[in-house]
Amino acid sequence: MNPAVIASVETMLEKWKGREGEEIEVFNEFRLLTSEVISRTAFGSNYLEGKKIFDMLTKLAILVSRNYFKTPIPGISKIWKTADEIESEKLANGIHDCVMEMVKRREKKVETGEADGFGNDFLGLLINAYRDFDEKNRFSIEDLVDECKTFYFAGQETTNSLLAWTILVLAIHTKWQEKTRQEVLEVFGDQNPNSEGIAKLKTMNMVVNETLRLYSPVAAVIRKIKKEVRLGKLVLPANLEILIPIIALHHDPQLWGDDVHLFKPERFVEGIASATKYNSAAFIPFSMGPRSCVGMSFATTETKVALSMILQRYAFSLSPTYVHAPFPVITLQPQHGIQVMLHPL
Numbered sequence: 288m289n290p291a292v293i294a295s296v297e298t299m300l301e302k303w304k305g306r307e308g309e310e311i312e313v314f315n316e317f318r319l320l321t322s323e324v325i326s327r328t329a330f331g332s333n334y335l336e337g338k339k340i341f342d343m344l345t346k347l348a349i350l351v352s353r354n355y356f357k358t359p360i361p362g363i364s365k366i367w368k369t370a371d372e373i374e375s376e377k378l379a380n381g382i383h384d385c386v387m388e389m390v391k392r393r394e395k396k397v398e399t400g401e402a403d404g405f406g407n408d409f410l411g412l413l414i415n416a417y418r419d420f421d422e423k424n425r426f427s428i429e430d431l432v433d434e435c436k437t438f439y440f441a442g443q444e445t446t447n448s449l450l451a452w453t454i455l456v457l458a459i460h461t462k463w464q465e466k467t468r469q470e471v472l473e474v475f476g477d478q479n480p481n482s483e484g485i486a487k488l489k490t491m492n493m494v495v496n497e498t499l500r501l502y503s504p505v506a507a508v509i510r511k512i513k514k515e516v517r518l519g520k521l522v523l524p525a526n527l528e529i530l531i532p533i534i535a536l537h538h539d540p541q542l543w544g545d546d547v548h549l550f551k552p553e554r555f556v557e558g559i560a561s562a563t564k565y566n567s568a569a570f571i572p573f574s575m576g577p578r579s580c581v582g583m584s585f586a587t588t589e590t591k592v593a594l595s596m597i598l599q600r601y602a603f604s605l606s607p608t609y610v611h612a613p614f615p616v617i618t619l620q621p622q623h624g625i626q627v628m629l630h631p632l
């Protein structure tokens with residue numbers, strides 16, 4: 288078990304101590320938590336250091352999703368840019384500079400002898416690839432910055448969303464909350480979670496899968512057709528971009544039955560294959576195929592650790608101020624946050 292995950296959850300729960308009996312907005316709480324986790328595990332820095340990058344990435348995500356379906360007029364964008372294009376460029380340059388600062392700090396440590404390598408975390412591996420002796424294997428600096436952006440964003444926003452929606456469903460379905468808590472207490476008692484125990488949490492696994500189905504953090508993925516292909520009655524030409532609507536598949540009554548919109552974790556009691564009637568494309572929160580999510584196991588473990596530690600300490604119910612408004616900003620987010628009332632056990 289990664290100690291950085293436990294330490295980051297402990298920091299969050301320490302802050303909650305003074306707020307018992309009060310309303311708490313968990314989407315933002317989990318934003319800090321998941322940012323801290325990815326900063327510490329992948330980049331060896333803390334949340335504050337990563338904060339500048341996260342803030343810029345969040346603003347960039349809003350601009351990208353706002354302009355995604357606008358077709359640029361060829362040639363025009365070279366001489367005239369919209370306000371959003373100018374802002375996006377500024378943000379992209381800002382992110383580039385921040386990543387470069389982190390890279391330079393590590394390089395300096397090696398040059399001054401303070402460290403004997405660039406590190407074994409994700410950033411360390413990227414710097415090694417960027418400095419590769421063999422030119423053919425060498426990463427460009429643009430590749431390095433791009434990989435960092437993907438990892439920061441893919442690792443944080445998605446898990447942030449999953450954790451928040453899971454708290455929502457458990458705050459509404461209190462029987463499932465109690466069942467999941469009982470399981471956590473049976474496996475861990477009042478001890479911190481460990482990997483062996485996490486693998487035993489069957490009820491929690493069902494709850495997390497049902498949340499991933501109903502509130503898939505990544506609502507859709509895009510793929511480009513490489514060569515002409517027949518898909519059912521359709522012939523898709525090469526170079527066409529298609530959108531695969533994950534969330535629509537997860538809400539299709541033909542695949543899931545008439546109770547498709549209901550929260551029913553028992554669907555997953557016999558595992559994913561049985562829940563999907565052996566249709567592997569019916570449940571794809573992490574996409575499928577060679578470009579599926581590399582962080583799946585990390586994300587589900589982080590989610591289960593955080594949930595276990597919360598359930599060990601608190602019961603929670605939905606606050607009357609909560610307004611249900613899921614909206615996609617690249618990931619599926621609760622537009623007005625998720626407000627719950629915390630009750631110490």
Ligand code: HEM
Pocket residue numbers: 437438441442443445446449503504505508509572573574577578579580581582583585586587
């Ligand atoms: C609940 C949490 C998560 C969900 C639902 C999720 C979902 C996805 C999906 C659907 C894709 C495919 C995107 C596409 O093809 O356009 C993807 C890709 C990716 N994810 Fe995740 N992800 C999660 C957490 C994470 C975490 C924690 C990390 C890193 C620590 C991560 C790293 C990545 C990376 C690097 C890719 C790109 C893989 C590639 O292009 O080959 N993800 N993720």
